[in-house]
Amino acid sequence: xxxxxxxxxxxxxxxxxxxxxxxxxxxxxxxxxxxxxxxxxxxxxxxxxxxxxxxxxxxxxxxxxxxxxxxxxxxxxxxxxxxxxxxxxxxxxxxxxxxxxxxxxxxxxxxxxxxxxxxxxxxxxxxxxxxxxxxxxxxxxxxxxxxxxxxxxxxxxxxxxxxxxxxxxxxxxxxxxxxxxxxxxxxxxxxxxxxxxxxxxxxxxxxxxxxxxxxxxxxxxxxxxxxxxxxxxxxxxxxxxxxxxxxxxxxxxxxxxxxxxxxxxxxxxxxxxxxxxxxxxxxxxxxxxxxxxxxxxxxxxxxxxxxxxxxxxxxxxxxxxxxxxxxxxxxxxxxxxxxxxxxxxxxxxxxxxxxxxxxxxxxxxxxxxxxxxxxxxxxxxxxxxxxxxxxxxxxxxxxx
Numbered sequence: 001x002x003x004x005x006x007x008x009x010x011x012x013x014x015x016x017x018x019x020x021x022x023x024x025x026x027x028x029x030x031x032x033x034x035x036x037x038x039x040x041x042x043x044x045x046x047x048x049x050x051x052x053x054x055x056x057x058x059x060x061x062x063x064x065x066x067x068x069x070x071x072x073x074x075x076x077x078x079x080x081x082x083x084x085x086x087x088x089x090x091x092x093x094x095x096x097x098x099x100x101x102x103x104x105x106x107x108x109x110x111x112x113x114x115x116x117x118x119x120x121x122x123x124x125x126x127x128x129x130x131x132x133x134x135x136x137x138x139x140x141x142x143x144x145x146x147x148x149x150x151x152x153x154x155x156x157x158x159x160x161x162x163x164x165x166x167x168x169x170x171x172x173x174x175x176x177x178x179x180x181x182x183x184x185x186x187x188x189x190x191x192x193x194x195x196x197x198x199x200x201x202x203x204x205x206x207x208x209x210x211x212x213x214x215x216x217x218x219x220x221x222x223x224x225x226x227x228x229x230x231x232x233x234x235x236x237x238x239x240x241x242x243x244x245x246x247x248x249x250x251x252x253x254x255x256x257x258x259x260x261x262x263x264x265x266x267x268x269x270x271x272x273x274x275x276x277x278x279x280x281x282x283x284x285x286x287x288x289x290x291x292x293x294x295x296x297x298x299x300x301x302x303x304x305x306x307x308x309x310x311x312x313x314x315x316x317x318x319x320x321x322x323x324x325x326x327x328x329x330x331x332x333x334x335x336x337x338x339x340x341x342x343x344x345x346x347x348x349x350x351x352x353x354x355x356x357x358x359x360x361x362x363x364x365x366x367x368x369x370x371x372x373x374x375x376x377x378x379x380x381x382x383x384x385x386x387x388x389x390x391x392x393x394x395x396x397x398x399x400x
Contacts, residue, residue, distance in 0.1 A: 054261035109326035113272025145363035178211035188228035207238025225288035253293035266294030
């Protein structure tokens with residue numbers, strides 16, 4: 001009978017045995033869960049909120065299938081992002097992180113859902129609230145936090161900070177409001193030109209949605225049928241201004257006019273995943289661009305200099321946390337359908353906290369880049385050259 005596990009009583013913190021049984025310390029006694037992985041539901045179907053459509057006869061399905069493996073992967077990714085951002089908040093308040101810092105907590109379902117709906121070889125570009133996408137694109141928590149603290153081990157070697165992080169097929173982190181949208185259209189043009197069946201996911205916020213360059217990009221993308229998913233992450237506030245005070249029309253999914261659009265529940269990772277899959281298939285079929293509006297919410301202010309409660313109430317934030325939190329929603333789904341146990345989720349939370357703490361230790365102890373590195377990586381594939389320093393007598397060397 002492999003489904004039962006007998007373990008001698010001992011005192012230790014919760015752990016997972018090799019065959020999947022869960023053990024949790026309770027005082028000096030160990031409680032042993034008799035369930036193995038075979039006892040869990042391997043997959044389940046969930047009704048999800050239907051998308052509102054613009055210029056589309058049909059949209060993504062109203063039901064999503066979630067496997068246990070995917071559910072645990074999505075949960076780990078979202079919870080890691082949440083813990084990473086809370087740690088960044090702490091380091092900023094300790095004045096270890098300086099400068100601009102825009103946190104992503106509350107919006108985790110957007111990044112994880114989008115990543116689950118496209119291929120790793122597809123391209124992605126976003127605005128300055130970029131930590132979550134840097135993580136989903138394969139960069140470790142350690143490298144992200146070290147970049148925030150300006151250390152050599154950071155993803156951009158400590159030179160980029162919060163708004164300028166990059167990875168393979170990921171083009172940042174862009175600090176100028178809306179400027180990444182024409183760049184994303186250009187990446188989509190390159191995909192079309194090369195005929196590689198890849199697409200570009202181009203993200204911007206509701207605060208950037210009224211920028212002229214966005215509509216110019218829509219126009220070109222529609223004319224040339226570029227394989228681009230334009231995504232507006234509508235977190236309800238552009239800096240400290242609510243969308244109702246900033247936009248004559250808050251139907252951002254219709255703002256492409258001649259481009260088809262979807263309005264999606266951006267707090268539900270399954271809604272975002274299914275909508276992204278639908279949009280990606282649409283782009284790959286040669287029909288041209290598509291627009292998605294993800295209705296989401298940020299728990300922190302616009303940036304760390306914004307307390308976030310002068311233009312909205314603490315009660316509003318708490319209500320979203322209690323009713324629509326993306327992490328809690330996924331956890332409740334998995335536990336209620338027997339796809340995971342409470343003990344297993346708690347164990348994962350402990351592992352994530354440990355990972356983030358170790359990353360923070362590295363980010364505060366790793367050395368800062370030396371002055372000699374200041375001019376490196378400005379040029380690509382060029383022989384080393386001398387660069388004048390802060391005065392004519394100071395010479396630095398630039399290495400590609």
